[in-house]
Amino acid sequence: MRRGRWSLKSVIIVFVCVVVTFSLLITDLLISSRIASETEKNQAEQARSVARMVAHSPLVIEAMSGKRDEKDIQSYANEMRKVTNVYFIVVMDMNAIRKSHPDSNKIGLPFRGGDEGPVLKGREHASISKGSLGPSLRSFTPIKDEKGKQIGAVAVGISLDNVEKAVKKSRTGIYIGTLIGLLIGVLGAVILARYIKKILLGLEPFAIAKLLEERSAMLQSxxxxxxxxxxxxxxxxxxxxxxxxxxxxxxxxxxxxxxxxxxxxxxxxxxxxxxxxxxxxxxxxxxxxxxxxxxxxxxxxxxxxxxxxxxxxxxxIQVLAEELTGVRTYADALRAQAHEYMNKLHVILGMVHTGYYEKVVEYINETVNHRNNEIGFVTKKIKDPVLAGFLIGKLSYARESGTELSVLCEQPIPQPEDSDITHELITILGNLIDNAIMAVSGCPLKKVTVSLDYADDILTIEVKDTGKGMSEEIQNQIFNKGFSTKGENRGLGLYLVSQAVKKLDGDLILSSKPEKGTVFAVYIPYDGEGD
The missing domain is CATH 3.30.450.20 (PAS domain)
Known part of the structure; x- marks a missing residue:
C-alpha cells in the first residue's frame, strides 16, 4: 500500500482551516453587505430625524412665515448642526433659496444638487447627490405653517466620507471576529488532530488500512x-x-x-x-x-x-490427539523393547561365551514365554485393541524404568460402543500410570498395580503404587490445573484425568497416606459391545 504524502494530523489541520476560512469569508461577505446597508440606512435615518426636528421648530416656522427675522434661522441651523454632528443643515423657501448654510456667503443663493424638487412638492425623501460642499447623503423634509401650508423645506446632509467611515468601523468588528474565529478554528484543528491520533494509537491511515487487511486475512485463514x-x-x-x-x-x-x-x-x-x-x-x-x-x-x-x-x-482435536498418542505409545514401546532386548542379548552373549548353552536355551524360552504370556493376557482380557496396545506399551515402559507394573483383570473388558470413550480411558490410565511410575522412583519397592473390573455396566479402574504417598494439603490441590510438586510447567496430568472422568459422568476417589503409597480409584459408566 502506497504511503500518503501527508500525515493524518496535517490533513486534519489543513482541512479544518480551509473549511473554517471559507465559512468565515462567506459569512463576512454576507454580513458586510448587510451591515453596510444597515449603516447607510441608520445614517439616513439620523439625517431624517434632524431634518424633521428643524422643520417642526417654532423658530424656523415663524421666521419662514415672516413673523421674525430670517437671520435667526442661520444661528439656529448652525447650533443644531454642531449638536447633531451632521454635515450641513440648509433651510430653503419654496423657490429653493437658501435661508441657512454652513457657509454664510451662500445664503440667499439657490440650493444646489438638483434633488430638491420632490420636497418642494411636499414629499419627504432622501438621496445622494453632490452640492456645493461635495457629495453627501441628504434627507429632505417640508416645512409647513400652522395651517398646514408648505412654506419651505429643510435639507440635512451627512458627508459620504462619514458614511464610509461608519461602514468601515462596522466592518472592522467583523474582520476582528473573523480573525479570532480563524485562530480558534486552527487551534481546534490542532487539538482535534491530536485527539484523533491518540485514539488511533498514533497510526496513520495507510497503516490502519494495512493492519485491517492483515487482520482480515489472518482471521479468515x-x-x-x-x-x-x-x-x-x-x-x-x-x-x-x-x-x-x-x-x-x-x-x-x-x-x-x-x-x-x-x-x-x-x-x-x-x-x-x-x-x-x-x-x-x-x-x-x-x-x-x-x-x-x-x-x-x-x-x-x-x-x-x-x-x-x-x-x-x-x-x-481428539483425532489429532489419538494419532499423536498412538505414535508416541508405539515409539515408546519400541524404544523400551529395544532397550530391554539389548540387555537380554548381552546376557545371552555372555552365557554363550562362558559355554552355558543349556542355560541359554532355558533363558530364551523363559523370555519368549513371559512375553507371550504378557501380551496374551492383555489381549485376552482387553477387547479394545487400542487400549490393549496402550497397556502393552506401558508394560514395556515400566520395565525400562525399573518398575514392576502388574495388570490385573478377572473379567474381560469389552470394546466400548462409543469410540470416544477409548480416548478418555487412555487419558485416565496414561496419566495415572505415569504418575505412579514417577511416584515410586527412588523408593526401595518400585511396584505399580493396575486393576480393571467390569460389572453391571460399570468399569472400575484402580491404580496403586508403593510410593511415598501425599499429605492432605497436596491431596486437596492435586487436581487443580497447573499444580505440581515436580516443578514449573507441569500439573496438567491429573487435571486432565479429573476432566475426563467428569465428562464420562464417573467418580474419582483418591486415597493416600505419607510413606504408605497412593491409590486412585475410578468408576465409569461403560456400555460394552455385545452386552
Whole structure:
C-alpha cells in the first residue's frame, strides 16, 4: 500500500482551516453587505430625524412665515448642526433659496444638487447627490405653517466620507471576529488532530488500512473459530471457521450485531466482560457439539472494552490427539523393547561365551514365554485393541524404568460402543500410570498395580503404587490445573484425568497416606459391545 504524502494530523489541520476560512469569508461577505446597508440606512435615518426636528421648530416656522427675522434661522441651523454632528443643515423657501448654510456667503443663493424638487412638492425623501460642499447623503423634509401650508423645506446632509467611515468601523468588528474565529478554528484543528491520533494509537491511515487487511486475512485463514463481542455483549466479529461451526451446530448464519447470550446461551463471554479474567482450554457445548474454547478480555486503558473467544471442534482435536498418542505409545514401546532386548542379548552373549548353552536355551524360552504370556493376557482380557496396545506399551515402559507394573483383570473388558470413550480411558490410565511410575522412583519397592473390573455396566479402574504417598494439603490441590510438586510447567496430568472422568459422568476417589503409597480409584459408566 502506497504511503500518503501527508500525515493524518496535517490533513486534519489543513482541512479544518480551509473549511473554517471559507465559512468565515462567506459569512463576512454576507454580513458586510448587510451591515453596510444597515449603516447607510441608520445614517439616513439620523439625517431624517434632524431634518424633521428643524422643520417642526417654532423658530424656523415663524421666521419662514415672516413673523421674525430670517437671520435667526442661520444661528439656529448652525447650533443644531454642531449638536447633531451632521454635515450641513440648509433651510430653503419654496423657490429653493437658501435661508441657512454652513457657509454664510451662500445664503440667499439657490440650493444646489438638483434633488430638491420632490420636497418642494411636499414629499419627504432622501438621496445622494453632490452640492456645493461635495457629495453627501441628504434627507429632505417640508416645512409647513400652522395651517398646514408648505412654506419651505429643510435639507440635512451627512458627508459620504462619514458614511464610509461608519461602514468601515462596522466592518472592522467583523474582520476582528473573523480573525479570532480563524485562530480558534486552527487551534481546534490542532487539538482535534491530536485527539484523533491518540485514539488511533498514533497510526496513520495507510497503516490502519494495512493492519485491517492483515487482520482480515489472518482471521479468515486460521482454522480456529473466532468471535468478538463489545461492551454490550453484541457480536462484532465472526470469521469463516466460526460460521462454519455455527452452521454445523444449526445456528443462524448471520450473528453480527446479535447479543451473544441470545445467540449462544452456553458462552461465558458476558461474565468475562465483568470479571476481566481469561478462561483457557475450557469445554463448551455448542448445540450438542463439544468445542474447546479460550476466552480472553480486550483491555484498553485498564478498562475491559470487549472479549474474544477462539474455539475448535473437540472431535478434531481428539483425532489429532489419538494419532499423536498412538505414535508416541508405539515409539515408546519400541524404544523400551529395544532397550530391554539389548540387555537380554548381552546376557545371552555372555552365557554363550562362558559355554552355558543349556542355560541359554532355558533363558530364551523363559523370555519368549513371559512375553507371550504378557501380551496374551492383555489381549485376552482387553477387547479394545487400542487400549490393549496402550497397556502393552506401558508394560514395556515400566520395565525400562525399573518398575514392576502388574495388570490385573478377572473379567474381560469389552470394546466400548462409543469410540470416544477409548480416548478418555487412555487419558485416565496414561496419566495415572505415569504418575505412579514417577511416584515410586527412588523408593526401595518400585511396584505399580493396575486393576480393571467390569460389572453391571460399570468399569472400575484402580491404580496403586508403593510410593511415598501425599499429605492432605497436596491431596486437596492435586487436581487443580497447573499444580505440581515436580516443578514449573507441569500439573496438567491429573487435571486432565479429573476432566475426563467428569465428562464420562464417573467418580474419582483418591486415597493416600505419607510413606504408605497412593491409590486412585475410578468408576465409569461403560456400555460394552455385545452386552
Amino acid at each position: 486460521v482454522r480456529e473459530g473466532i468471535v468478538a463481542v463489545d461492551q454490550e455483549s453484541k457480536i462484532t466479529l465472526v470469521n469463516r471457521a466460526a460460521l462454519k461451526m455455527f452452521h454445523k451446530a444449526g445456528l443462524p448464519d448471520n450473528p453480527l450485531g446479535v447479543n451473544i447470550e441470545r445467540y449462544l446461551s452456553t458462552t461465558r463471554l458476558k461474565d468475562l466482560l465483568q470479571t476481566g479474567k481469561a478462561e483457557l482450554d475450557e469445554e463448551q457445548n455448542l448445540n450438542g457439539m463439544t468445542i474447546l474454547t479460550n476466552r480472553v478480555p480486550v483491555i484498553v486503558g485498564n478498562k475491559v472494552v470487549g472479549a474474544i473467544a477462539t474455539f475448535r471442534d473437540k472431535t478434531e
